[in-house]
Amino acid sequence: MEPKPWRPRLLLHDLLLFLHVSLLACPCSARRRDGSTGVLRESFLRCVARRSPATADPSRLVHAPGDALYPPLLNSTIQNLRFASASSPALLLTPATVDEARACVACCRDHSLSVRARSGGHDYEGLSYRSLSSPNFAVLDVAALRSVRVNAARRVARVEPGATLGELYYAAAAASGGRLGFPAGICPTVCVGGHLSGGGFGPMMRKHGLAADNVVDAEVVDAEGKVLDRAAMGEGLFWAIRGGGGGSFGVVVSWMVNLVPVPAVVSVFTVHRLLLRRGGDDERDLLRLLARWQAVAHALPDELFVKAAMETKAISSILRPLVVFKSLLLGNCSDMVTQMDHHLPELGIKTSDCREMDWLQSMLYFYGYTNGQSPEVLLDRTLQPKDYYKIKLDYLTSPIPAAGLTKLLTKIVEEKGGSIDIDPQGGEVDPEQLFWSEQSIPPLFVDKRDDELVSDS
Ligand SMILES: Cc1cc2nc3c(=O)[nH]c(=O)nc-3n(C[C@H](O)[C@H](O)[C@H](O)COP(=O)(O)OP(=O)(O)OC[C@H]3O[C@@H](n4cnc5c(N)ncnc54)[C@H](O)[C@@H]3O)c2cc1C
Structure with missing residues (x-):
């Protein structure tokens, strides 16, 4: 099977965390003391x-x-x-x-x-x-710091920054017989060092929050070279490192995260709406569907995540706008069809659109392996091909009007590629909390007994 890895080009995510990126608090304005690289290296x-x-x-x-x-x-x-x-x-x-x-x-x-x-x-x-x-x-x-130690009984993992999301997902599922997962992004090669520092959103965020919401302790090297855990760094810094932007407040050398329960069976669907003719009934229908989706996507039951992406497809060598709806339900296909019929009947989801799988497989599905793949592929740290890309993020707090959607459908074709992904939040990710006050933080859970953690990778 030919994998279809995530191809970033031009993205519009509904995510904007604290865009504070600065250098670690070192005296960075000073010039290097040594005149040559060799002298610096020796020193x-x-x-x-x-x-x-x-x-x-x-x-x-x-x-x-x-x-x-x-x-x-x-x-x-x-x-x-x-x-x-x-x-x-x-x-x-x-x-x-x-x-x-x-x-x-x-x-x-x-x-x-x-x-x-x-x-x-x-x-x-x-x-x-x-x-x-x-x-x-x-x-x-810090790529070499990459251990993942899971304590399934306590539903926690101690994970070092160089571990990939794929390694964390795999270890959580392996140590728990598929009962535990972690709510984070879809790209298996992204590492937890940067991902949790910036928030980390994915298909389970509406049910379980951002990845950073599930951090319960961390170890950070501060600018003086001291290693601080949550108690030592204090709640202010602990809050800042979970979403405040990687590299801003110190170097994270481990996270302690809560793992979340996942059902034995989850369900997914991907449906496409291709726009062959502009300006007619087809376009009006698609705009109505997108308007309806925008109205409900953030207010669906927390277990249900339905995202939309604008892409292009070449038909007889002419690029046409394509809208792709992709969904995860923490439940079975019967529930999926019932929920979709109730909340978004305009999409017309049928049982034949829906597929059941375990949660680990669903993460591969969201990444692009839609035909099933050995979960061990999640351990491949080079799975995501290197590429040239430009990605921009934005945060939508009100629906895009029909005129805006029309422009986006035009733009995506003019750009000759790329995609505009819109990920609905709501549920556990409350925009009010996200921007105007502290995001909800899990109760203090500091487990120092690392020797009880099971090494899984
Ligand atoms: C293909 C692709 C898919 C993606 N998919 C998603 C997605 O589904 N959901 C989502 O939320 N995001 C997604 N992202 C964005 C990704 O989560 C962020 O770019 C993340 O910061 C990458 O972490 P990294 O450690 O791999 O990157 P790095 O480039 O190593 O780090 C990113 C930032 O974090 C800082 N940083 C790295 N390690 C540490 C550390 N140990 N301590 C302190 N700061 C550190 C860096 O200095 C830098 O500022 C995706 C990105 C790509 C390229």
Whole structure:
């Protein structure tokens, strides 16, 4: 089966979290003390050796331009090829332990290097590995910190930033016999380091909130190289790191997350509405359908998520607008048909449109593997092909009027590709809470007994 990976181009998501992206609080305006890369590297190596005595060979984690490993390591997770040659950090740091990450941050401070934290490298604008404001920066790549330890009985997981969403989903399902999942995004290679820092939305958000809503503790390396857990960092910083934007407040070296119960059977559908002729009854019907969908999508039962995407399809070499409705119900197909018939009969969902599967498979389905695939594919850290893309996010607080929808359908064809995805929130993601006050935070649950956690990857 030919996988159809998620192809980002031009997106309109109904998500806008706190767009605060800045460098870690280091004295980043100062120039680097050392005149040459080699001198900087040697000095940095001595610093790491001093601050992390357990590191037998600091050169394993300190890479400077000119080193053989610098280019392949730097490029390893540059996902957006627009920035493939736009990054030249003074140092690339690849710690393998929390202590090494802590030492690296402290040494960056000692050397007046600002820090770009990188976990999976999916940042739309490459902010985890490039800097427009300061040439004196280091990339702190925490991809090697990637363990996922699940305690199914307690419904929690301790997950390191370099773990991918796919690894977390797989581990949660494997450790619980498919009873537990995690509400986050659809791209399996996105890492939890950046994803949870920015919020993290996905098909279960209406039932269980954003990924960040399900964080109950975290360990962060602050600008002085101290490791702070929730109690040590305080509730203000703990609130900020869950949605305040990656790289803004410190380097997260682990999250403790609540896992959520998922039913043995969930159901999905994908239906297409192709617009062959503009300006006639077909277009009016499609606009009416989109208007109706906008009116109900955020107010459906929390278990039901129905998103819409505007795309294009070539018919006889001419691009036509295509609207794709994709849905997940935490329930079976009989419930799906009943719910859709009740809330959005205009879409005409029939039993034959609906497919039942387990939750893990549904995450693959949303990613593009619609014909079934071994769940082990979720463990492939290179599943998402690297590509050139531009993605913009916006937050809709009122429906797009018919004239606006018409323009979007025209625009998507003019752009000759790309897509405009609209993800409805509501349910557990309350826009009032999101913007005007603190998003609901789960009750304090600090489980220090990590030895009880089961290692799954
Ligand atoms: C193909 C694709 C699909 C996506 N799908 C979804 C989706 O379904 N839902 C959704 O919500 N989002 C989605 N995103 C957006 C994605 O969640 C964010 O770009 C996320 O920040 C990526 O995290 P990362 O660790 O992989 O990226 P990185 O580029 O490594 O990091 C992103 C940001 O977080 C910072 N950061 C990284 N690691 C840490 C850390 N350990 N501590 C502190 N800050 C850190 C970086 O400095 C940077 O600012 C998608 C992105 C792509 C490219």
